[in-house]
Amino acid sequence: MITVVVADDQALVRSGFAALLGAEDDIDVVGEAATGQEAVHLVARLNPDVTLMDIRMPVLNGIDAIGRIRRGTAGARTRIVVLTTFGLDDYVFAALRAGADGFLLKDTSTAELLDCVRRVHEGESVLSPAVTRILIDDLLARPTSVVTRVAPELTPRERDILQGICDGLSNPQVAARLHLSPATVKAYVSRLLEKFGVESRVGLVIAAHQTGLLR
Numbered sequence: 001m002i003t004v005v006v007a008d009d010q011a012l013v014r015s016g017f018a019a020l021l022g023a024e025d026d027i028d029v030v031g032e033a034a035t036g037q038e039a040v041h042l043v044a045r046l047n048p049d050v051t052l053m054d055i056r057m058p059v060l061n062g063i064d065a066i067g068r069i070r071r072g073t074a075g076a077r078t079r080i081v082v083l084t085t086f087g088l089d090d091y092v093f094a095a096l097r098a099g100a101d102g103f104l105l106k107d108t109s110t111a112e113l114l115d116c117v118r119r120v121h122e123g124e125s126v127l128s129p130a131v132t133r134i135l136i137d138d139l140l141a142r143p144t145s146v147v148t149r150v151a152p153e154l155t156p157r158e159r160d161i162l163q164g165i166c167d168g169l170s171n172p173q174v175a176a177r178l179h180l181s182p183a184t185v186k187a188y189v190s191r192l193l194e195k196f197g198v199e200s201r202v203g204l205v206i207a208a209h210q211t212g213l214l215r
Helices: 011-022 036-046 062-071 089-098 110-121 129-140 156-166 171-178 182-196 201-210
Strands: 002-007 027-033 050-053 079-084 102-105
Touching: 002 011, 002 036, 002 110, 011 027, 011 110, 027 036, 036 050, 036 062, 050 062, 050 110, 062 079, 062 089, 079 089, 079 110, 089 102, 089 129, 102 110, 102 129, 129 201, 156 171, 156 182, 156 201, 171 182, 182 201
Parallel strands: 002 027, 002 050, 050 079, 079 102
Antiparallel strands: none
């Protein structure tokens, strides 16, 4: 069972997400918070598997709340997904720097939300395609004439998988694109993480840029 805390200052939004998640057999919403400060206290007390965190909340905003959770010990194991109506660059980078494991816009579909919660719980870092596009656009706006790290040797299939990740696709979506099983794609992703020496899909996107593979 995946335990979840939902933090959002709008009661209707908060209860809506809680109802969607709670309807799933493998997800249990164990707490709701209306402020960032409440979220910090709830996470410390309940130590949920996943926390959905809004950004614009009273008393303490979501990004500062993430920072406090990550600097603490109680509840520090929780995986944090930022869920917001705003896809502004500053929010994306601030949330990632603070320690967020995922970033979704609130107009995401129910299926994408549920998929994100499950993938983050399994250890993945998940960005919506729109947010991934923001990250990639920022990377591509930087000078690429200087390669800052050496690219590992990749097979054609590994390059296809990496391209799917850079396009913001989930493992099932990459599998559908390449006509592979999700389990096979997952194995390839693990291999890519090892080859690049990074710990997340976000790290793979950044590494692809640093090696000149992403242009």
